[in-house]
Structures are given as C-alpha cells and as structure tokens.
Amino acid sequence: MAESKASLSDKLLIFIAAMIGWSHDAVGLTITNFVAEPIMNEFGIKKDLLGLIFSAQFIATVPGALIFGYLADKYGRRKALFLSVLWDSIFTALTFFAPSFLVLAILRVISGLGVSWGIGYALLSEAYEPKYRGFFGGLIHATFVLGYVISGVSVSNLYPLYGWRAPYLIALYPIPIIAILAKFLPESRVWLKIQELENIEGRAGGTVPLKRLIESDIFKYVFLASILFWGSEFAYHAWV
Template sequence: MNTANSINRINRLPVTRYHKTMIALIAVAYFFEFADINTFAATAPEIRRVWGLSVPEIGYITSIAFVGMFLGSLVGGWLADRWGRKSALLSTTVWFSVFSLLTAAAWDFTSMAVLRFLTSAGLSAMTVIAVIYVNEVFPARVRGRYLAYAMVIGICGTPVTTFVASLVVPWSDSSWRLVYLWGSLGAVLVFGFKVLVESPTWLESKGRVAQADSVLQRMEHRVSASGAILDDAAAPEEEIRRSANTPIKTLLHKRYLAPLLVLSVLWITQTVGFFGYSSWAPTLLADQGFLVEKSIFYVALTTVGAPLGSLLAAFITDTFERKWLLVVFGVVIGVCGLLYGLTFNPVMIVVFGFLVNMFERGYTSFAYAYSPELFDTRTRSLGTGISYGIGRLSNAVGPLVIAAIYGSSGYSSVFVFIACTWFFGAVVLALFGRRTRVRSTEPVEPIAKEPKP
C-alpha cells in the first residue's frame, strides 16, 4: 500500500459524537492552559505587595515566562513531529500541570521566575500540538468552527481563574498560592486522552501507512456506528511526502518562508498586543489608585467577553476568509484597547476591556485555525511551532518595553503602544497574508514536491 489517503478520508467524514468527544478533551486542555497562563497576572499585584517587588521585577518574571513559551513552542513542534501528536499532547499537558503545582511553593523572585519559565514552556508546547492535532483529525470544512468551539470552553479558564483569584487572594498573605493549585488541575486529562487517536496524516508522513490505515478504519467504524453514511473518499492527488525529520532549512524555501514570516508577525503582534494588555492591566490599575481587589475584579469582569469572542468566531470562521477576519478583528481590538487606556471611569474600563477580550479571543481562534493551514504535513509542526514561538519570545521584551513606557510616559501611553501593535499586524496580514478558505474546486491540502536547493 503506497498511501492511506488520510487527508481525503478524513475530510469526507461527517461530524459525529466521536469528533465531539475529541474536541471536548481538547477544550478541557485549553481551559486549564488559559487558567494557568493567567495565574501570574491575577496574583502579581498581591505577590508584589507581599514580597516587596518592583514593577520592573514583575516585568522580568513575565518576560522569562515568554522565553519559556518560545522554547516550549519549538520543542512542542519537534515532539509532535518525532513522537506523534497524541503522545506529545499528553506529555506537555502533564508537564505544565506539574510545574504549576510546584509554583504554589515559590518562595522568592528567583524561584517564581524559574517555575513560571518551566510552566510556560509546557503551556506553549501543548497549544502548538493541539492546533496541529485538530487540523489533522477534523474535516477541513469544519475544523475552524470546532477549534473555535474548543476555545469557547477553553477561554472560560481566564474569567474563572480571575474570579477565583479575586475571591481567594484577599484571604491572607499566602492565599495567592491556591490560584496555582487551581491551575495545575489539567493533569486530570491523563485519564481522558486514551480516547484520542494518533493523527493518521502524521503516521502516513512517517511511512507508517498500515498504522495510518488502521486508525482511519477505526475512525470510520466509529462514525458508521453512529448511523452516519460515509461517501467514497476522493482519490489522492499525490502521496504525502515521507520524511523522518524536517530540517529547519526547508522553511527557507519560498513556498514556506513567506507564510512563516507573516505568521511570525501575526503572533508577535497578538502576543505583545494581548498579553501586554492582560498581564499588565491589574498591576497598572492598582498603581493608578484602585485597590488590588478592585483592580482584579474589574479585569475579571472584562474577561467575560473572552468566551463570547470564540463563540462569535465559531459562527463565522468557516464562512468567510480567515485572513480578512483577522484583519478586521485586529483593527477593532486596537481601537477598543486605545479607548480602554484613555478612561479612568470604572464602567468604561469594564466595557472597553470586555470588547478587547471578546474580539481578541475571536482573533486567536481564527489564528489557531489559520496557522497550520499555511503548511503541508511535513512542515506543519515546524512552521507552526517556530512562528508561534517567535511570537511568544517577543513578549520577553514586550513587558520591559511596557514598563519603560509606563515609567517615562504614563498609563495611557502603554495602551497607545498596544493599539499600534494591533494596527501593524492588521496591515501586514492585509498586504501579505495568504487566503486559506477551502472551496469545492480547490484541493484541501496541496502537497508540494521537494523544493530544489
């Protein structure tokens, strides 16, 4: 057997309870990822007070966490390509859960920085692997929608965690540690991931065609058992290219370099633009005279918009071209973020913060679906991991830049800077982003021949 025809066999599957079970597990993983990624932002004002940390020191911890995300993205892409999507997803989920648990025992600036670095590496690796996995096991016509549905549930981890923090942090000088215990609960997924199958597309790309065919037969059997009728799969236009390892130099070829650069800009502007906002908002509000518990509570209210943004994305992501959805949402986020920084009225802070969270989480849902679509099977892990990682690495500098802007120009200038990053990203996508919407007359995933050196 030369090919298992993985792509076409998956794309002709109707969505059944089997697919919904898989996406529910991914959604729970996302829930605890978003819960954990926001634990430091929610507890930073109290940690700063108890430990006597300065604003720059808070910035350093945030920066080192994003260095961890960069390395985690690279390692996550490598693990997904070497171990398989399922095994890598399980390993990285356990990793970030364990180190979140250990963060509850942090005793000073250095220990907190090290543990946030290690936790964030696992978070980022899991995210990269999850979006690749969904891209390869869900039919192309609906994968954007179901990834957005997973984000609806996952993003609830942000407001839930912030509300948890707003309740438990005021209890005592040490009660902030309970927030990190909460963030570690993602380890429960170890018991659910056995339901997942390995990506047949990945198996086929490694030459394990018989195993890919076996997994596909299992998927088809489960779909048929639900009463769904399977159409015949289209004949493969070309075999998926076999590759034991994809060298980084492959991405230097024109076919891959252009999308890699565009995606890097997308994730840089998203990372600096959103995490600059979400990581700093409680601390900056507290510095403007709001009580710590009030600043956390206001930010908690704004995060309610996050799951609504992903729900909005689920309704439109497979209907319109994702490139232009990203452009429009990026501009709206920039405008709302700018207005957020120009008011000190609590109601307006909540309103504009709500809109930032809503449109940004919709933007992220589009971006998670868009990123792996720009690469073929053999470069998907590498290209997605590197571009996502570069974006996260950018925020190793972003918090320091924000701290410097805040120190020299004040509160509102921080939000002018953040708005400009969103506008820049929207312009780059509009000019250079590729369209990826699947049409009936287009191949779902064109497989290029090996580029000539």
C-alpha cells in the same frame, strides 16, 4: 496525501482535549495577574519587576511551541499534548512552594514552555474537514477566556482563606481528565500515515534536505504568519 476521515466520536474527543489544553494554558499564564499585589508585598518587589514575569512567560511560549511541536512530530500529537498539559500543571503548582521571587520567576518561565494550543490545533486540523477547521479552531481559541475565568474564580475563593499560593494548586485539575482521555483519544491518522511513509523512505534512503524546506514557498508563508501571529499576541497582551 488523501485525508484520513475521523469518526464523530473521535472528533469530539479531540475537540475536548484541545479545549482542555488551551484553556489550561490560560490558567497558567494569567493566574499571577490576580495575585500580583500579595506577591509584591511578600517578596518586597516593585510592579515593573513582576511585570517581567508576565513578559517572560509569554516569551517562553515561543521556544515551548518549538520544543513541543518537535515532540508532536516525533512521537505523536496525542503524547505531546498530554505531556504539555502535564508540564504546565506541575510547574504551575510548584509555584505554591516558591521560597523566593527568583524561584517563582523561574517556575513561571518554565511553566510557560508547556503551551498546548499548537498541538491541539494540529490534532483538530488533521481530523476535521477543511470547511470546519476554522470554526472549531476558533471555538477552541475562545476557551482561553474559560481559563481566565477559572483563574479568577480560584483566586477569589482560595486567596481569602489560604493566601496567594493556594490558587496555583488549581493548575493540577486537568491531570485526572487527561488520564481518562489517554485511554480513548486517538492519535492523528495523518501523523500515523506520515510515519508509515517516512519509514518506507527511510528504508529507501530518501531524505528531504533542510535547505529545500527553507527555500519552499510554504516555509515563507509559515514564517510570515508566525511573525504576524506573535506580533498580534504581543500587542494584545501588552494592552490587556
């Protein structure tokens, strides 16, 4: 399939949207790190039990990536990206109201489902030329640190004044931004072209058997890359 070229302004909007999505993921995934001690004190739990939340959050990103990846294929990259950011924002902010450790844990796990990295990179890779994808994809991934900084600054400023719950409300900050971006961010032209082709094949009764997809070399490479990626992520976050 011939690649659909995106304009410079479209590429910039896509980069900004993907950057917001991934850096915001970092806020939701790391903010509990900074308020771990007051959480343990309030709910009377030990460090190892709280540590399960950190693990569960990252484990939840796996089914979350599958769910939102499906939505991105079904309804478009743009809608799925906005939905994932909104999902993470709301469930992270709801942690403010957690009446018990169990509710807090459930909210953190549900929040972990709203991972945006894969969708943002799909948008980028379908708009950028191959020679630029790695560089700009790396820049987006580096913005995870930005989210970590936002978490730390939020806690250092809000916790002394309002307690450990208040910093979770900072997770709502992307909502007005994505509301503005929603008016201007283009849908992936590659995705639109695929939908057009699928509509034609659907009318012709053409389908691709699941077995054929699983047996393809592409599936094997994707599966191997996924194992390597999640293994490295697990090792990194276990160490950090």
